[in-house]
Amino acid sequence: MAAAKRVCVSKGFGRAKIADVAREAELSVGTIYLYFKKKDELFAALSVRVLKHLNVRLWRARARKDLTFEQSLDVVKKALLEIYEIDPHMFLTLANLQASETLANITLELQRKIVDLLHQSFDIISQVLREGLETERPHAAAPAKLSLILWALFSGLVLWEESKRSLDPRKDHFKSTLNVAFEVFARGIVAH
Amino acid sequence: MAAAKRVCVSKGFGRAKIADVAREAELSVGTIYLYFKKKDELFAALSVRVLKHLNVRLWRARARKDLTFEQSLDVVKKALLEIYEIDPHMFLTLANLQASETLANITLELQRKIVDLLHQSFDIISQVLREGLETERPHAAAPAKLSLILWALFSGLVLWEESKRSLDPRKDHFKSTLNVAFEVFARGIVAH
Amino acid sequence: MAAAKRVCVSKGFGRAKIADVAREAELSVGTIYLYFKKKDELFAALSVRVLKHLNVRLWRARARKDLTFEQSLDVVKKALLEIYEIDPHMFLTLANLQASETLANITLELQRKIVDLLHQSFDIISQVLREGLETERPHAAAPAKLSLILWALFSGLVLWEESKRSLDPRKDHFKSTLNVAFEVFARGIVAH
Amino acid sequence: MAAAKRVCVSKGFGRAKIADVAREAELSVGTIYLYFKKKDELFAALSVRVLKHLNVRLWRARARKDLTFEQSLDVVKKALLEIYEIDPHMFLTLANLQASETLANITLELQRKIVDLLHQSFDIISQVLREGLETERPHAAAPAKLSLILWALFSGLVLWEESKRSLDPRKDHFKSTLNVAFEVFARGIVAH
DNA sequence: GATGAATGAGTCTTCATTCAT
DNA sequence: TATGAATGAAGACTCATTCAT
Numbered sequence: 134m135a136a137a138k139r140v141c142v143s144k145g146f147g148r149a150k151i152a153d154v155a156r157e158a159e160l161s162v163g164t165i166y167l168y169f170k171k172k173d174e175l176f177a178a179l180s181v182r183v184l185k186h187l188n189v190r191l192w193r194a195r196a197r198k199d200l201t202f203e204q205s206l207d208v209v210k211k212a213l214l215e216i217y218e219i220d221p222h223m224f225l226t227l228a229n230l231q232a233s234e235t236l237a238n239i240t241l242e243l244q245r246k247i248v249d250l251l252h253q254s255f256d257i258i259s260q261v262l263r264e265g266l267e268t269e270r271p272h273a274a275a276p277a278k279l280s281l282i283l284w285a286l287f288s289g290l291v292l293w294e295e296s297k298r299s300l301d302p303r304k305d306h307f308k309s310t311l312n313v314a315f316e317v318f319a320r321g322i323v324a325h
Numbered sequence: 326m327a328a329a330k331r332v333c334v335s336k337g338f339g340r341a342k343i344a345d346v347a348r349e350a351e352l353s354v355g356t357i358y359l360y361f362k363k364k365d366e367l368f369a370a371l372s373v374r375v376l377k378h379l380n381v382r383l384w385r386a387r388a389r390k391d392l393t394f395e396q397s398l399d400v401v402k403k404a405l406l407e408i409y410e411i412d413p414h415m416f417l418t419l420a421n422l423q424a425s426e427t428l429a430n431i432t433l434e435l436q437r438k439i440v441d442l443l444h445q446s447f448d449i450i451s452q453v454l455r456e457g458l459e460t461e462r463p464h465a466a467a468p469a470k471l472s473l474i475l476w477a478l479f480s481g482l483v484l485w486e487e488s489k490r491s492l493d494p495r496k497d498h499f500k501s502t503l504n505v506a507f508e509v510f511a512r513g514i515v516a517h
Numbered sequence: 518m519a520a521a522k523r524v525c526v527s528k529g530f531g532r533a534k535i536a537d538v539a540r541e542a543e544l545s546v547g548t549i550y551l552y553f554k555k556k557d558e559l560f561a562a563l564s565v566r567v568l569k570h571l572n573v574r575l576w577r578a579r580a581r582k583d584l585t586f587e588q589s590l591d592v593v594k595k596a597l598l599e600i601y602e603i604d605p606h607m608f609l610t611l612a613n614l615q616a617s618e619t620l621a622n623i624t625l626e627l628q629r630k631i632v633d634l635l636h637q638s639f640d641i642i643s644q645v646l647r648e649g650l651e652t653e654r655p656h657a658a659a660p661a662k663l664s665l666i667l668w669a670l671f672s673g674l675v676l677w678e679e680s681k682r683s684l685d686p687r688k689d690h691f692k693s694t695l696n697v698a699f700e701v702f703a704r705g706i707v708a709h
Numbered sequence: 710m711a712a713a714k715r716v717c718v719s720k721g722f723g724r725a726k727i728a729d730v731a732r733e734a735e736l737s738v739g740t741i742y743l744y745f746k747k748k749d750e751l752f753a754a755l756s757v758r759v760l761k762h763l764n765v766r767l768w769r770a771r772a773r774k775d776l777t778f779e780q781s782l783d784v785v786k787k788a789l790l791e792i793y794e795i796d797p798h799m800f801l802t803l804a805n806l807q808a809s810e811t812l813a814n815i816t817l818e819l820q821r822k823i824v825d826l827l828h829q830s831f832d833i834i835s836q837v838l839r840e841g842l843e844t845e846r847p848h849a850a851a852p853a854k855l856s857l858i859l860w861a862l863f864s865g866l867v868l869w870e871e872s873k874r875s876l877d878p879r880k881d882h883f884k885s886t887l888n889v890a891f892e893v894f895a896r897g898i899v900a901h
Numbered sequence: 902g903a904t905g906a907a908t909g910a911g912t913c914t915t916c917a918t919t920c921a922t
Numbered sequence: 923t924a925t926g927a928a929t930g931a932a933g934a935c936t937c938a939t940t941c942a943t
Contacts, residue, residue: 145426147339151913161929163915172913231488232421234337274505281485282506286474289481292420293473296428313466314474321513343938353904355940364938529810531723534933545908547936556934615872616805618721658889665869666890670858673865676804677857680812697850698858705897727917737925739919748917908940919929 134182136160137175142222146176146229173238177247180230183223184250190216191257202265203319209261210315213287214308224291255280266322273322286314326374328352329367334414338368338421365430369439372422375415376442382408383449394457395511401453402507405479406500416483447472458514465514478506518566520544521559526606530560530613557622561631564614567607568634574600575641586649587703593645594699597671598692608675639664650706657706670698710758712736713751718798722752722805749814753823756806759799760826766792767833778841779895785837786891789863790884800867831856842898849898862890 136158140149151172155162169175194208216223230236236244258280266273273279294307328350332341343364347354361367386400408415422428428436450472458465465471486499520542524533535556539546553559578592600607614620620628642664650657657663678691712734716725727748731738745751770784792799806812812820834856842849849855870883 145429147426150911162913163930164928166914167927228420228484231484232338232417234339236488237337274509278502278505279509281502282478282482282509285481285485285506286478287481288484289477289479290474292480292484293477296422310470310473313470314477317466317471317474317513318509319513321509321511342936347905354906354938355904356902358939359902529813531810535935536933539909546934547909548907550935551906612804612868615868616722616801618723620872621721658893662886662889663893665886666862666866666893669865669869669890670862671865672868673861673863674858676864676868677861680806694854694857697854698861701850701855701858701897702893703897705893705895726915731926738917738927739925740923742918743923904941904943906941908938910936910938912934912936914934915932917929917931920925920927922925 134175134179137179138222138226141176141179141226141229146226146233149176151175170240171238173235174240174243176226177230177235177239177243179226181243181246181250183226184247184254186223187216188250188253188257191254191261195257195261200265202262202269202322205261205265206315206319209258209283210311214311217291221291221295224288225295228288228292228295255284258283270322279322283318286318287311290314326367326371329371330412330414330418333368333371333418338418341368343367362432363430365427366432366435368418369422369427369431369435371418373435373438373442375418376439376446378415379404379408380442380445380449383446383453387449387453392457394454394461394514397453397457398507398511401450401475402503406503409483413483413487416480417487420480420484420487447476450475462514471514475510478510479503482506518559518563521563522606522610525560525563525610525613530610530617533560535559554624555622557619558624558627560610561614561619561623561627563610565627565630565634567610568631568638570607571600572634572637572641575638575645579641579645584649586646586653586706589645589649590699590703593642593667594695598695601675605675605679608672609679612672612676612679639668642667654706663706667702670702671695674698710751710755713755714758714796714798714802717752717755717802722802725752727751746816747814749811750816750819752802753806753811753815753819755802757819757822757826759802760823760830762799763788763792764826764829764833767830767837771833771837776841778838778845778898781837781841782891782895785834785859786887790887793867797867797871800864801871804864804868804871831860834859846898855898859894862894863887866890 137149137154140153140157144150144153151165152162154175155165158165165175169178190212191209194212197208200208230247236247255277259276262279262283263276266276266279290307290311329341329346332345332349336345343357344354346367347357350357357367361370382404383401386404389400392400422439428439447469451468454471454475455468458468458471482499482503521533521538524537524541528534528537535549536546538559539549542549549559553562574596575593578596581592584592614631620631639661643660646663646667647660650660650663674691674695713725713730716729716733720726720729727741728738730751731741734741741751745754766788767785770781770788773784776784806823812823831853835852838855838859839852842852842855866883866887
């Protein structure tokens with residue numbers, strides 16, 4: 134799977150061949166098929182891995198208590214950013230999963246796993262937000278909806294950032310845009 | 326191109342074959358190649374079309390004067406939503422363009438056109454925001470950055486909405502989430 | 518299809534590759550797939566051809582009137598033998614169709630065609646036998662059953678003949694055995 | 710080998726994999742190769758087993774003395790039918806051996822064994838027929854030739870029966886057709 | 902301009918066979 | 923004897939692209 138990710142990064146998701154992965158992993162083609170029934174199964178498994186990693190990080194963030202809402206949000210932002218900076222392709226893997234038809238070609242079991250992990254991600258973010266929201270922003274929207282908005286905001290920015298490289302030479306800094314985005318978000322959830 | 330879009334919608338972006346497009350267009354395969362040098366060229370042209378359509382709408386929104394910031398933002402939201410509702414796959418086309426490696430395989434000319442149109446989109450949104458911001462939110466972030474955030478927010482929500490159909494049976498309504506997202510955004514750009 | 522047959526003859530049914538057929542036909546692999554959806558479809562089509570050829574011959578035999586039962590039987594034998602001698606592999610094609618799992622992998626339409634042609638073969642043989650039987654062998658078994666027995670006898674002998682070459686050096690002459698078989702059959706359908 | 714036969718029956722001859730056999734036998738793949746050098750060797754050995762079983766039955770039939778020709782023939786028929794009914798796939802195994810190219814890929818030793826056993830089968834049938842023929846049908850054809858015809862008749866009917874299941878919904882009963890076939894055969898060997 | 906048959910390189914996938922343990 | 927992970931050659935099938943008509 135590490136090899137598969139490396140191939141995705143270097144050749145692009147759609148151009149990644151099983152033979153490439155095998156070569157990168159210093160295995161034969163057949164061996165790949167010993168562990169993954171289909172090509173799409175392998176790449177979907179990559180997403181599972183990303184989501185698991187993500188959830189571990191988010192979980193750690195959630196463990197911290199006695200934080201204000203702003204601090205909680207900051208913890209979520211840091212968790213997402215940290216993961217992105219460790220491996221900027223992680224979220225792109227997820228974006229590709231969403232944009233491609235990979236999902237249609239995998240086992241129901243794997244599909245369920247992915248759905249489940251995504252739900253977990255949202256639930257953790259919701260929980261982090263909820264505590265701060267309840268005391269400080271009692272009139273804010275439902276945490277579940279807000280966590281989805283946060284997720285969309287983040288993945289939209291990542292997708293843009295990644296595609297920008299080939300499209301748009303105009304320089305803008307991901308991190309600073311992200312900071313502004315989170316500030317806007319934080320202030321937007323006002324208590325009237 | 327209309328045929329190409331219909332094929333993309335019904336079979337999915339990655340599974341769309343030139344032969345399908347030809348059949349849908351009631352033309353022969355060869356004829357497609359009279360108008361598009363490469364397959365990727367055709368699908369990139371689709372994105373150009375989406376962006377042009379988008380810009381026309383945004384331009385109309387921009388034309389209205391004497392609006393408060395909130396009203397301006399509402400106009401942008403309506404323009405984006407309207408386009409999405411007329412054709413939910415338009416933004417997915419763009420997302421696919423970003424997520425796939427299509428961009429790497431097209432002529433420089435077409436690449437430039439796409440970049441140019443995207444800049445136009447941002448510029449129009451920036452302008453819409455700028456007027457309201459200058460008078461009502463003098464301390465807000467740069468309009469260019471805010472328009473990017475708005476774009477990311479919207480495309481992130483669309484991508485999620487589209488992928489959710491196959492992944493996640495949990496019902497949530499795109500439109501209401503979008504409304505909340507824009508409310509949060511609008512309130513977030515406060516003048517301290 | 519002529520190329521496919523030649524490949525079957527020279528390399529054996531199970532070892533015939535699409536690439537071989539393409540080379541033999543002086544076409545590319547893709548062109549084969551322009552006319553046959555699946556590999557098995559091509560080889561099943563071969564059987565259809567054999568059966569059609571067979572039925573034409575049998576039909577001609579049937580056209581002759583005013584024959585005694587023995588003469589009718591002789592006409593059937595000659596028709597079968599003639600086909601076998603023109604192309605000894607024709608019946609082997611059918612035997613392979615029966616012994617292999619090809620039938621499970623073809624379209625229902627093609628399956629139906631094969632069934633239909635086989636029924637036709639039996640029906641023609643039945644008709645040839647019927648006339649002679651009615652007047653000369655009134656107490657014989659049903660012509661349909663007898664034509665099946667004749668068919669089994671013939672194809673059993675062909676299968677044996679074909680496999681014998683690699684198995685059994687013991688010489689015996691197909692034609693003379695066939696003659697004896699038909700004599701036995703003719704005498705066996707006695708009028709008590 | 711029992712496992713191999715079960716796999717052949719359930720998945721079909723051509724679709725039987727060594728891995729399937731190993732799983733069925735509750736052994737590992739490697740272990741299969743301790744006992745059979747090649748895949749074809751294993752399946753050829755299956756034929757040897759069938760032929761041995763067949764010969765045992767035929768031998769028993771031969772042991773009975775003081776039978777008329779018709780009774781002898783009946784004994785042969787019963788032996789063949791009994792084997793067929795115990796395991797309808799036995800003869801199909803032999804038919805597959807004949808129709809496929811398996812024979813070309815096995816050791817000379819195994820080839821000889823198969824040839825030898827086939828000769829034995831014919832010889833036993835010949836002997837059964839000979840006794841009755843000599844006294845009751847002095848002018849009949851050579852017993853060797855007649856036993857080959859009998860064999861062809863039987864295997865032709867079996868092959869037909871087996872293929873019919875997937876091809877032809879038209880019901881006809883194997884056993885009754887076989888009975889008619891043997892009656893015809895018995896009467897056909899008349900003494901003029 | 903339009904056609905669509907032909908192409909063949911490119912990929913996935915399978916599976917008999919080996920071999921270090 | 924037994925294992926079963928690893929192999930990689932082989933082969934079916936696809937589809938963007940071309941070009942003679």
